[in-house]
Amino acid sequence: MTEAAELDRPQPGASPAPAPLLSVKNIEVVYDDVILVLRGLSLDVPQGAIVALLGANGAGKSTTLKAISGLLKTEDGEVTRGEIVFDGERIDGVDPDKIVRRGIFQVMEGRRIVSDMTSLENLRLGAFTRSDRNVAADIDMVYNYFPRLKERTGLAGYLSGGEQQMLAIGRALMARPKMILMDEPSMGLSPLLVKEVFSIIKQINRDLGVTILLVEQNARAALSVASHGYIMEQGKVVLDGTADELRDNEDVKEFYLGGAGDQRKSFKNLKSFKRRKRWL
């Protein structure tokens, strides 16, 4: 343990609220040295919580997760301002494989399982950074959460979309991370399956104490499991609050929870919504 990390810790009794496990402070992210995508984004994720990050297409949700996990580097992106603090240490600029070793695991958008390997091999890969002897036990644990993965012994590329999502979450569990960043787990799933996956996300959080930052288009599903949510637009957080507050917020109701279909109306409203909101 370094001295600096020691100093960063809140002294007992000194501060009422414990420091969040993850704290993103006013970051700016640029791709290819010119494309500015995040413009001063801040968010906190408390230890043991599920926090939802919502927003329209292209708002920068995935970019935020990649900034935290370090995968930004693999896409020629860079955090050019602000800082990201995890477990008392700065992690912006750290290589993605080292960030996994510190306990953050990202389940990327579109599952990204290794399709020319079996499910079991994918799960074993999730445990790549571990050297303890409980890997086999954890494979059983994942099969407990997702029994149908055990039945599918063929190549993972032939699994259904839902099964692939389960495999992607299971693979994340195999790393025994402190925190999982989930990017749109509901993508392409039937409503019934969305329900199932989200109830398992909740279970995982409760049983294993894994902190989860959840990016979603499906705001209703996300707010049903999250304790807290952030809404972002064009690279910034425009609104945040507890899940209940957000659910009851008229604007959120209209744009994120309302009936689907009327694209034009919601687009127009999106603009006024933006103007009215405070900037964090």
Place this chain on the structure above:
Amino acid sequence: MNTHLLIQLLVNGLVVGTLYGVVAMSFVLIYKATQVVNFAQGELLLIGAWVCWALLAKYQVPFYVGMPLTLVFMFAFGIAIQIVVLRPMIGEPIISVIMVTIALSTVFQATLKWIFGVNPQPFPQIFTSQSVSIGGLQIQTVYVMSLVVSIAMMIGMAWFFKVSKYGLAMRATAFDQQVAQSLGISVKSVFAMAWAISATVSAVAGVVVAVVNGVSSGLSAYGIKVFPAAILGGLDSIGGAVLGGIIIGLLENIAQYIDSEYLHWGNLYEIAPFYVLIIILMIKPYGLFGTKDIERI
């Protein structure tokens, strides 16, 4: 029909073919993990052979010490090539990287001639008996050793990729580097490991050839044979490379038989594999076992 000659040549083909298979396997390993076509593969055999020869013949080290030392050296050498020569090339056009491996092959050839001279050297005697009898067939001991060693390397490689977590990590990296990094795998380490293992495996093949034929710069010709073998098997399939190697070895010897018995053209065995290669690629452009992408993502 000269059955005795045919059998002799088939055995020969199998032995040489498995050796081609081993070299092709180590070539495909680099290609699969790093997308680099290594034109210096044959020189890795040659370096391994010379290093082992030097330890045994010059420094009088016993074989059971000299061989492991050679392997350790080649492992480190493979890592060094990757870090010093190829790592700075990451992100450069693939053709530049290929030019670099061609340059490497020339530099290695020249350096080895400078250090060890241009004359072929016989390898120190390792086996006491010249030949063994298997099923009534007299087979040279070195051939049996070659076959056993080759098969052992193949089993080792299969174990590495199927069972060990580093093998899985290498496959994941070959599949998608971003995914690999999201799993905590360091792509740089995987690249270095691919070169290290490839150099080590090639060195074993190099020593085997040296034990049979002696050490000379001609030994690196095995590096040329990996092309028909690996392309035949499908550039990105380790198992395909092994099979491709065996097929090329057998074809050469069958061509040799047909040539010496019937045609008397004189060099059919050298070109026959390439004709077959062309025909197979016309039928299966990705080789026998090349990736057929899974469509559903």
